[in-house]
Amino acid sequence: MSDSTPHRPPSAPSSSRRGGAPSTGGGATGFRRDVQGLRAVAVVAVVLEHVSGWPRGGFVGVDVFFVISGFLITGLLLREHARTGRISLADFYRRRVRRLLPAALVVVAATLLAATVLLPDRRVVGLGVDALYSLAFVANWHFAAVGTDYFTADGPVSAFQHLWSLSVEEQFYAFWPLLVIVVLGFGLRRPGRPAAVSREAGAASGSGRRLVLAAVITALCAASFVWGVVDTAANPTGAYFSTLTRVWELGLGALAALAVPLTRRLPRAIGTTLGWLGLVGILASVVVVDGQTAFPGPWAALPVVATLAVVVGGGVPGAVAPGPLANRVTDYLGAISYSLYLWHFPIVVMIRAVVPEGELLAYPLSLGFAVVGHHLVEKPFISSPLLAPRRGEDRRRLWRRWADDQAPSAGRAAIGGLGMLAVVMVVAAVVSVRPVAAPPVLPPVADGTDPGASVDDGAAGGGAAPVGPAEGAMVESVRSALAATSWPSLTPDPGDTMPFGAHNDCGRADLPLPRAECTFGTGDETVVLVGDSTAAAELDALVDVVESDDSGWRLVALPMFGCPFVDLAVTQNSDPESCSTHQADAVRTIVETPPDLLVVTNSFVPFEHADTGAPITPREYAEALQRQLGSVGGAATRTVFVTPPPAHRSLDDCYRPGGSPVDCISSVSADHAANLVETQKTMSALGGSLVDTSGFLCVDGLCPAFVDDVPVKRDFTHYTGAFDAELAPVLRELVFEVEGDPAA
Numbered sequence: 001m002s003d004s005t006p007h008r009p010p011s012a013p014s015s016s017r018r019g020g021a022p023s024t025g026g027g028a029t030g031f032r033r034d035v036q037g038l039r040a041v042a043v044v045a046v047v048l049e050h051v052s053g054w055p056r057g058g059f060v061g062v063d064v065f066f067v068i069s070g071f072l073i074t075g076l077l078l079r080e081h082a083r084t085g086r087i088s089l090a091d092f093y094r095r096r097v098r099r100l101l102p103a104a105l106v107v108v109a110a111t112l113l114a115a116t117v118l119l120p121d122r123r124v125v126g127l128g129v130d131a132l133y134s135l136a137f138v139a140n141w142h143f144a145a146v147g148t149d150y151f152t153a154d155g156p157v158s159a160f161q162h163l164w165s166l167s168v169e170e171q172f173y174a175f176w177p178l179l180v181i182v183v184l185g186f187g188l189r190r191p192g193r194p195a196a197v198s199r200e201a202g203a204a205s206g207s208g209r210r211l212v213l214a215a216v217i218t219a220l221c222a223a224s225f226v227w228g229v230v231d232t233a234a235n236p237t238g239a240y241f242s243t244l245t246r247v248w249e250l251g252l253g254a255l256a257a258l259a260v261p262l263t264r265r266l267p268r269a270i271g272t273t274l275g276w277l278g279l280v281g282i283l284a285s286v287v288v289v290d291g292q293t294a295f296p297g298p299w300a301a302l303p304v305v306a307t308l309a310v311v312v313g314g315g316v317p318g319a320v321a322p323g324p325l326a327n328r329v330t331d332y333l334g335a336i337s338y339s340l341y342l343w344h345f346p347i348v349v350m351i352r353a354v355v356p357e358g359e360l361l362a363y364p365l366s367l368g369f370a371v372v373g374h375h376l377v378e379k380p381f382i383s384s385p386l387l388a389p390r391r392g393e394d395r396r397r398l399w400r401r402w403a404d405d406q407a408p409s410a411g412r413a414a415i416g417g418l419g420m421l422a423v424v425m426v427v428a429a430v431v432s433v434r435p436v437a438a439p440p441v442l443p444p445v446a447d448g449t450d451p452g453a454s455v456d457d458g459a460a461g462g463g464a465a466p467v468g469p470a471e472g473a474m475v476e477s478v479r480s481a482l483a484a485t486s487w488p489s490l491t492p493d494p495g496d497t498m499p500f501g502a503h504n505d506c507g508r509a510d511l512p513l514p515r516a517e518c519t520f521g522t523g524d525e526t527v528v529l530v531g532d533s534t535a536a537a538e539l540d541a542l543v544d545v546v547e548s549d550d551s552g553w554r555l556v557a558l559p560m561f562g563c564p565f566v567d568l569a570v571t572q573n574s575d576p577e578s579c580s581t582h583q584a585d586a587v588r589t590i591v592e593t594p595p596d597l598l599v600v601t602n603s604f605v606p607f608e609h610a611d612t613g614a615p616i617t618p619r620e621y622a623e624a625l626q627r628q629l630g631s632v633g634g635a636a637t638r639t640v641f642v643t644p645p646p647a648h649r650s651l652d653d654c655y656r657p658g659g660s661p662v663d664c665i666s667s668v669s670a671d672h673a674a675n676l677v678e679t680q681k682t683m684s685a686l687g688g689s690l691v692d693t694s695g696f697l698c699v700d701g702l703c704p705a706f707v708d709d710v711p712v713k714r715d716f717t718h719y720t721g722a723f724d725a726e727l728a729p730v731l732r733e734l735v736f737e738v739e740g741d742p743a744a
Contacts, residue, residue, distance in 0.1 A: 034275060034314035036334030037325025038068055038307060041279075043337040045286050047344050050162075051362045057289035060303040062165045063249055063296070064282060067307040069169055070253025077180050078210075078257060087181050096173065100166070101135075102381040103342055103373055108135060111159050111346040118354050120495035120655055127159055134163040137170040144241035156353075156652040162345040164241050171243045172250050183213040214258050217251050224248035228297030236294075245296050249304050256311050263312045271316025274309045279322045281306025292613070339378050340370035353656060356663075364423045372417045467696075468737075470729035474696045474707065477726075481704035484661050488709050492722060494655040498714035501721035503543055507536025507559040509578050515556070521546035523553040527597040527736075528636070530586050534644035534717060535559035535601035538731070540724035542599070545732045553736065556595070558586045564602035567631065568624035569610035576610055583628070590632045598636035599735060600629070603717060604675040605647050618671070622678035629686055639688035640735050641679055646672045646694050646703050647717035654705070664705035668694050691734045 042061035049058025081087050108131045115124045133142035143164050228245035231238065239245045256263075285303040293299045314321055324330065333340070344366035351362050467475070492498055505511070506518035520543045529535055529542060536559040546553040563579035564570065565586070590598065602625065607616045629639065648666035655664055676692060683690045697703050697712065706712060707726055714720045719727065 033326040034321035037330040039337040040330035040333035055286040057286040066249040067253040070250035074254035075257040103378040107342040130158045130160040137167045139167040140164040140241040147237040159346040159349040221248040221251040232297040268318035271313040271319025274313025278306045278309030336374040339373040343369040468733040470733040501540035506557045518557040521554040526595040528595040530565040531601040532564040533561040537718040541727040544728035566624035567627035571608035594635040598639045618674040618678040622682045626682045642691045666703040
């Protein structure tokens with residue numbers, strides 16, 4: 001979905017789940033072309049949004065699928081109960097397994113195989129974990145937890161993240177047939193009672209039982225919708241993936257199935273009108289809704305109600321389905337929508353990892369894999385005698401008939417396979433002759449000046465400035481790294497897990513350490529470190545400084561993950577109440593025991609206001625820093641703001657075996673530069689100073705992924721523990737050994 005995100009995780013459709021098998025809707029029998037067309041519109045919207053980022057609300061396709069699923073599956077249950085007087089759970093779950101698992105297993109296996117060749121080992125391990133959650137139909141819980149984990153929220157998108165919606169559906173269907181059985185009764189026929197009498201009794205009580213079921217479903221939908229609105233406001237990421245916030249969407253589809261006997265009485269003109277109004281509503285929702293919209297509560301109501309209009313209108317006898325939903329193209333796209341949904345997202349993720357400029361290739365590859373997967377895996381398994389109930393039929397005859405029926409599908413699969421193979425061969429040919437990416441051309445070094453100062457000459461106080469030996473050595477290492485065309489042997493290996501620093505736990509909010517365990521050094525001069533996780537990530541470097549021989553410093557570390565040192569509630573993954581308590585404690589500590597040096601490091605990634613969700617401008621962020629520093633009343637002898645490393649590219653996204661380090665070169669973003677300018681103004685107004693890390697981590701606004709055979713960042717914006725050892729001499733020079741420092 002979006003992705004997007006981060007802060008709204010990328011979404012994906014749950015798809016038709018029924019592949020291309022002729023589907024029936026509500027209480028009517030027969031093929032519903034409008035429903036098949038809805039599937040096509042939904043999956044196309046999602047694929048467009050994932051590949052091209054437009055339409056921005058394409059992720060609402062999942063909500064269209066939820067409504068369709070609730071309508072069709074509940075209709076099947078109702079017809080089975082009306083026909084036999086009972087509902088077979090065994091048959092129901094056998095059908096689900098045949099429809100879902102074979103195609104999903106093939107996609108998961110193929111994706112893991114491709115990942116072992118194309119992606120670093122640590123991403124393969126993560127994908128393996130994601131696959132297990134997905135195949136157990138609890139992926140939504142897993143990705144909700146990942147999305148709210150501070151150190152994984154900005155990580156690379158999982159190739160299986162789209163399977164969260166499949167998990168929501170199957171969790172729903174774990175209890176839905178049971179609910180229908182309980183309300184409708186296990187059977188209307190009593191032992192010893194003639195069948196004719198039983199049928200008459202069933203007819204008399206059937207409408208009453210359906211009314212009770214409708215009342216129960218309505219209550220569930222109302223509760224789920226209200227909870228969706230509440231949870232979306234309080235916990236957007238968790239609410240997006242939650243089954244509880246989505247029940248109402250499937251439930252409304254179920255209500256449409258229950259209402260078929262009534263809606264079939266509508267005039268034909270009303271049915272036709274509803275179909276067109278619904279289609280317009282769905283198309284409007286993909287434009288109106290975006291990643292900043294409160295979703296699923298309440299804005300999912302727009303595509304859900306629009307889908308209901310199409311479903312209800314199309315069930316009216318004689319109603320004419322909208323042309324865009326009833327044609328041969330949408331018939332076929334709707335038929336392969338489940339396979340298209342399964343394949344497209346792993347393909348997008350792999351292409352972005354290997355050939356970022358080739359995103360448009362995801363369209364033909366996704367379509368080709370979907371055609372092959374539908375005709376060779378999905379459709380054959382749906383119609384196969386495998387797992388079918390044994391009712392005395394000749395199994396060999398069933399299998400022969402099945403084989404004969406699949407012959408036409410093999411031809412279509414061959415066409416899709418040939419098209420897919422052609423695209424793969426063209427891509428392989430282009431990649432094989434593509435020249436290795438050339439390193440950037442850097443400006444010459446001016447003697448005696450800062451060779452790295454070129455991001456924005458006015459950003460940190462203007463122009464080139466004299467540099468010390470440690471900073472100069474770092475910049476030379478950065479220049480060498482930017483010129484590299486192949487990866488050196490790095491420690492730690494980017495293909496493996498990138499460890500945190502040894503003292504990173506001093507910033508944890510969930511397991512706060514005692515103050516004594518986050519106090520380092522024994523010197524007479526005191527330095528206090530405050531800020532968010534970017535401050536915690538540089539803690540090892542500061543510890544190296546204060547614990548060096550005769551440093552004369554004592555360090556008190558007071559960072560907290562997700563809690564920048566500003567007087568402003570921001571939308572981040574920490575607990576706002578815990579953050580507020582921690583900030584008050586930090587201010588009290590600084591005021592009661594004034595330090596000789598106060599070091600502040602806050603993230604420069606874009607934030608939002610916790611109460612309104614509106615973006616926080618760099619000026620607002622800097623003013624909030626000024627208020628927070630003002631609250632300590634100048635208690636610190638000297639205050640230094642150390643900027644975080646520029647947050648742009650993560651090794652998780654750009655590193656691959658056999659790739660080039662040029663692919664992982666980051667640039668100083670406009671957000672970082674704007675925050676740098678405003679923070680410099682604030683520090684100048686307060687009489688403090690600022691250390692711009694981009695001045696020695698980057699040259700000409702370009703920042704390498706490694707320095708001296710050590711990866712700089714473990715993710716989007718946090719230093720590796722290993723790089724802190726490289727950083728320590730520079731911070732000693734720029735933060736501690738400055739003119740006027742009594743301990744220098």
